[in-house]
Amino acid sequence: MEELCGTVERIVYTSPDGTFCVLRMREKDSGKQVTVTGSMGVPSQGESIMVRGCWTRHPRFGVQFKGQSMEVSKPETSDEIENYLASGVIEGIGPAMAGRIVAHFGKDTLHIMDENIDALLEVPGIGEKTLQKIAASYEEVKSTGELIMLLQKAGISPHIAMEMQKLYGEDAEEVIRNNPYRMLGEIPGLGFRDVDRLALANGTEREDEERIIHGMFYILSRYAVQGHCCAPERAVCYEASRMLGLDEEVLRHTAAEAISTGEIPSCQFEDMVFLYQPSLYEAETESVYRIRELLETTAEGSATLAIEKFEKKKHITLAPEQVQAVEAAMNSGMLIITGGPGTGKTTLIQAIITAAEQENREVRLMAPTGRAAKRLAIVTGRNADTIHKALEAELSDTANLFNKNEADPLDEDLIIVDEASMIDMSLFYHLISAIKPGASLVLVGDIDQLPPVGPGAPLKDLIAWGEVPVIRLQHIFRQGEGSGIIINASRVREGQVPQSDENGEFVFRKVSSEQEAFQQVMELCRDCHYEYDQNKLTMQVLSPMYKGICGVDHLNEAIQMAVHGSNEKITGFLPGDKVMQRRNDYEKGVYNGDIGVVWAVTDGKISVSYDDKEVTYEKEERRDIQLAYAITVHKSQGCEYDTVVMVLLPTQYVMLQRNLLYTGITRASGRTILISTDEAIAKAVATHKMAGRCSLFLPLLKGEALC
Numbered sequence: 042m043e044e045l046c047g048t049v050e051r052i053v054y055t056s057p058d059g060t061f062c063v064l065r066m067r068e069k070d071s072g073k074q075v076t077v078t079g080s081m082g083v084p085s086q087g088e089s090i091m092v093r094g095c096w097t098r099h100p101r102f103g104v105q106f107k108g109q110s111m112e113v114s115k116p117e118t119s120d121e122i123e124n125y126l127a128s129g130v131i132e133g134i135g136p137a138m139a140g141r142i143v144a145h146f147g148k149d150t151l152h153i154m155d156e157n158i159d160a161l162l163e164v165p166g167i168g169e170k171t172l173q174k175i176a177a178s179y180e181e182v183k184s185t186g187e188l189i190m191l192l193q194k195a196g197i198s199p200h201i202a203m204e205m206q207k208l209y210g211e212d213a214e215e216v217i218r219n220n221p222y223r224m225l226g227e228i229p230g231l232g233f234r235d236v237d238r239l240a241l242a243n244g245t246e247r248e249d250e251e252r253i254i255h256g257m258f259y260i261l262s263r264y265a266v267q268g269h270c271c272a273p274e275r276a277v278c279y280e281a282s283r284m285l286g287l288d289e290e291v292l293r294h295t296a297a298e299a300i301s302t303g304e305i306p307s308c309q310f311e312d313m314v315f316l317y318q319p320s321l322y323e324a325e326t327e328s329v330y331r332i333r334e335l336l337e338t339t340a341e342g343s344a345t346l347a348i349e350k351f352e353k354k355k356h357i358t359l360a361p362e363q364v365q366a367v368e369a370a371m372n373s374g375m376l377i378i379t380g381g382p383g384t385g386k387t388t389l390i391q392a393i394i395t396a397a398e399q400e401n402r403e404v405r406l407m408a409p410t411g412r413a414a415k416r417l418a419i420v421t422g423r424n425a426d427t428i429h430k431a432l433e434a435e436l437s438d439t440a441n442l443f444n445k446n447e448a449d450p451l452d453e454d455l456i457i458v459d460e461a462s463m464i465d466m467s468l469f470y471h472l473i474s475a476i477k478p479g480a481s482l483v484l485v486g487d488i489d490q491l492p493p494v495g496p497g498a499p500l501k502d503l504i505a506w507g508e509v510p511v512i513r514l515q516h517i518f519r520q521g522e523g524s525g526i527i528i529n530a531s532r533v534r535e536g537q538v539p540q541s542d543e544n545g546e547f548v549f550r551k552v553s554s555e556q557e558a559f560q561q562v563m564e565l566c567r568d569c570h571y572e573y574d575q576n577k578l579t580m581q582v583l584s585p586m587y588k589g590i591c592g593v594d595h596l597n598e599a600i601q602m603a604v605h606g607s608n609e610k611i612t613g614f615l616p617g618d619k620v621m622q623r624r625n626d627y628e629k630g631v632y633n634g635d636i637g638v639v640w641a642v643t644d645g646k647i648s649v650s651y652d653d654k655e656v657t658y659e660k661e662e663r664r665d666i667q668l669a670y671a672i673t674v675h676k677s678q679g680c681e682y683d684t685v686v687m688v689l690l691p692t693q694y695v696m697l698q699r700n701l702l703y704t705g706i707t708r709a710s711g712r713t714i715l716i717s718t719d720e721a722i723a724k725a726v727a728t729h730k731m732a733g734r735c736s737l738f739l740p741l742l743k744g745e746a747l748c
């Protein structure tokens with residue numbers, strides 16, 4: 042073990058649970074910049090830290106210091122103090138002001154601020170008002186000092202101390218000593234492992250019941266990240282016993298009690314007990330009741346006239362299954378329409394809208410992602426929202442609130458949701474809870490695509506149940522442009538290897554190595570003049586994974602260098618970079634998956650031009666965007682591009698699945714170029730079984746599970 046001291050210059054990456062980070066640190070002794078990684082909590086930019094750990098060599102990123110634990114120390118030298126003040130930790134002091142203060146007081150700055158903060162008035166630019174702001178904020182920072190020390194011993198960032206101070210005030214320390222696990226879900230960014238370390242260091246017993254129960258919920262949350270709604274009790278107890286360092290018997294005993302009191306929700310199926318996180322339990326069990334209610338709704342509407350009107354207007358004749366779908370949408374409480382690209386789903390949505398309006402029924406259109414909602418709005422010429430927006434969701438790190446719900450449902454009589462295969466169990470529950478009595482729901486999707494990112498696969502389960510009317514669209518209507526892609530999509534769906542077509546709409550470029558695949562992608566980018574804005578937005582490179590030579594991270598790095606003609610890796614964003622929004626931001630009006638081009642980077646602010654608006658990101662918001670020259674197939678779900686370049690390689694073996702290949706190649710409307718090996722494609726088309734998702738939604742619908 043070595044100790045490394047220095048100042049944090051940049052936080053490069055923080056894991057979503059706030060435990061792991063990658064940072065650049067200016068080492069105190071050598072003055073060199075070093076990369077530090079590790080699960081040791083996340084410090085703030087500008088802070089002085091001491092990290093214990095060892096040097097390692099990362100295959101791609103080179104030499105790094107792998108930290109095991111970290112302590113944040115009070116800044117001492119003038120530079121350290123300036124960095125600390127410039128980090129924004131104290132309200133009213135930014136980088137320029139920090140420079141002026143330290144230029145005036147040098148390394149006595151913090152001492153002077155402790156003893157006589159009024160002296161700051163001597164610094165040019167600080168008047169009474171600013172002084173008051175700084176003094177109040179500094180007082181707060183100081184009063185959290187002890188708390189910071191307490192947290193630091195458990196390797197937790199000082200930022201968490203501020204959050205705790207805000208929420209619990211002077212009771213913060215008491216919470217740590219007497220009820221630490223309540224902080225989970227109350228303090229954003231604090232994960233179970235952090236709280237557990239803190240709790241154990243402050244007197245919580247290893248066998249403490251709260252510790253065991255929250256430990257089990259943590260294990261269940263890890264299952265949820267992998268797509269599972271619940272998990273077998275035995276598996277959860279086994280994993281929790283290992284994680285908590287306790288005997289499995291102790292775990293089982295506590296679990297049995299918590300299950301009997303309902304503290305840990307559970308269901309029984311085929312002689313096995315399955316455990317849930319409370320929100321997913323509610324979602325699976327309550328959805329079953331809501332679906333039964335929906336199925337009891339029998340609207341009585343006629344579609345005949347509307348169909349005739351629609352056919353005349355569009356100059357087409359609806360196929361029998363399309364007619365059946367319009368009629369079913371008018372007469373049932375719930376309907377599922379599934380079909381691949383070009384099978385007439387959008388046409389059907391339009392026909393259903395015409396029929397509903399003929400019956401004076403108000404329609405609401407939605408989709409799970411902002412991109413999909415936008416596309417739906419364009420093709421139907423009507424307003425379409427994300428499901429979250431329609432349900433007036435207020436999302437935060439610690440809670441999700443849906444203002445449209447059973448008590449205050451949506452006003453419309455017919456809710457049509459496109460891309461429904463992307464809806465996870467929780468969102469599905471909130472959606473059907475917000476449908477008013479007597480209203481109907483039509484879910485439209487392509488069941489052969491990837492399952493939702495979140496836990497569960499409700500559309501698939503509902504189809505498998507067999508009680509909800511399902512219309513399967515099989516006939517491919519789209520001819521001409523893009524049909525080569527559709528034919529190959531059908532081949533993949535049926536387990537056959539795709540083939541290049543004559544029109545060049547679907548090109549299968551066979552390669553024999555990862556390196557060759559990488560070169561092909563780079564050549565294509567060059568040939569397609571990927572550096573020009575126009576082409577950047579119409580062509581999209583897709584890869585199944587982030588890691589590897591042909592992973593999204595490396596491709597983005599390489600394409601960014603090529604676009605800017607640089608021989609060195611570029612850090613951050615430059616004007617001209619293609620970027621993607623990573624979360625829904627309703628205030629800015631940009632959504633997860635929206636793609637734009639950076640047009641200016643000034644004072645750390647990044648201005649991005651999206652197709653219909655321009656958005657500026659403050660320095661601290663830069664994590665909301667990422668380079669998007671290449672994106673994952675999962676991220677591309679619900680999107681459509683002119684040209685798609687997709688790589689699929691044997692090294693990405695966990696991702697070699699039929700539905701992933703299918704989803705990737707069907708993202709293009711004009712041209713798909715697939716870069717792969719015979720071996721990888723053969724494996725992908727043959728791997729049909731979705732990685733199993735643990736959920737009792739289907740048995741619950743069938744009445745086979747007991748809760």
Ligand SMILES: Nc1ncnc2c1ncn2[C@@H]1O[C@H](COP(=O)(O)OP(=O)(O)OP(=O)(O)O)[C@@H](O)[C@H]1O
Nearest residue numbers: 357358359360381382383384385386387388518519
């Ligand atoms: N009954 C029909 N007769 C003739 N053409 C049809 C019929 N239904 C749909 N089409 C045409 O087929 C094409 C594809 O239909 P549509 O866009 O509705 O399919 P889709 O399933 O929504 O496809 P995608 O998912 O790729 O957007 C359109 O040009 C549409 O006008």
